[in-house]
Amino acid sequence: MCVTAFSIEFSTLHLYLIMFRLRHLLIGIAASLLFITNLNTAQAQVAVGIRGGNPSGITAKFYTGKSNAIDVIVGLNYGGRERNGDRNLYGYSLSADYQWIKRTNTTGLDWYYGLGASVGRSNYYYWKDEYRDDFYQFAILGALGLEYVIPSSPIQIFGELNPGVDLIPGGIYFGGGIGIRIKL
Secondary structure (H helix, E strand, O other): OHHHHHHHHHHHHHHHHHHHHHHHHHHHHHHHHHHHHHHHOOOOOEEEEEEEEEOEEEEEEEEOOOOEEEEEEEEEEEEEEOOOOOEEEEEEEEEEEEEEEEEOOOOOEEEEEEEEEEEEEEEEEEOOOOEEEEEEEEEEEEEEEEEEEOOOOOEEEEEEEEEEEEEEOOEEEEEEEEEEEEEO
16 A cells, blocks of 8 residues: 555656656747747747647647648647556657648638657656656657637637657657647
């Protein structure tokens, strides 16, 4: 009983430490994005917001024209417990993809697809052995999503799927999420 309580406390403490480090990283990136936005408002539109899913975090979309954009996500990855219940996956990542935007017949609704990459650091925590396995990640990702801009408003609502291939450490990746952005 004591070992289980220690495992839960250790895992929770470790997750708080990751979130504390990530908070400083996110504040720095948000400040940088605001600075970039102020410099480039005449050249391109930018939308900044939050995203829930895998990864969950801050998102910024830089429109490079009417039919293209670069989407950047800084977030937390959480894989949950596996079926056998002996390990959790969590970490943080930076993802970016280039998107091709396609208009629909519905006002404000677009769909898009894209290609990009993700880098990050994650770890598995093994509950039974109280052992942690840290590793870096590098993945090639795809993006397929829908985006709705509320008419006469700067608010965007989106949902997307992000299938990919983990080159480091290896394997298949499947992420996605929903979120909201505000065009600046």
